[in-house]
Amino acid sequence: MIVFDLACSGGHVFEAWFGSQADYDDQRARRLVSCPMCGDGRVDKAPMAPRISGTRSSGAPDPKQVMQAMMMAQRKLLASSEDVGGRFADEARAIHAGDAEERQIHGRTTPAEAKKLVEEGVPVAPLPFPVRDPTRDN
Structure with missing residues (x-):
């Protein structure tokens, strides 16, 4: 399994799980990936920052x-x-x-x-x- 941070064209960011990169590409090509908040089907991978235990770059909420x-x-x-x-x-x-x-x-x-x-x-x-x-x- 692989976890991606995804973002819709409306700016919602969400997490989704796929069997592989190929599964993500296939589901996206078939328009099966959509935003759970607004239903938007225009979804791309969001930038993902590496998670390093014990550090926090800002006080902003996750x-x-x-x-x-x-x-x-x-x-x-x-x-x-x-x-x-x-x-x-x-x-x-x-x-x-x-x-x-x-x-x-x-x-x-x-x-x-x-x-x-x-x-x-x-x-x-x-x-x-x-x-x-x-x-x-x-």
């Missing part, structure tokens, strides 16, 4: 650790909120208007509908990482 923390925070948010699926925009409006029980929800909506919610003053925010549809899991 991007992989930051992403891991964000993923853990998203998992907590999803576990403590109700999945309303494609009814997200309607349910968010109803909660905001006081027509539905106030609670934490998550779901799916279009970018245009999300923009309308923001313009209407409904407090919404996108999740940092895509959420798998549990009905499509193997």
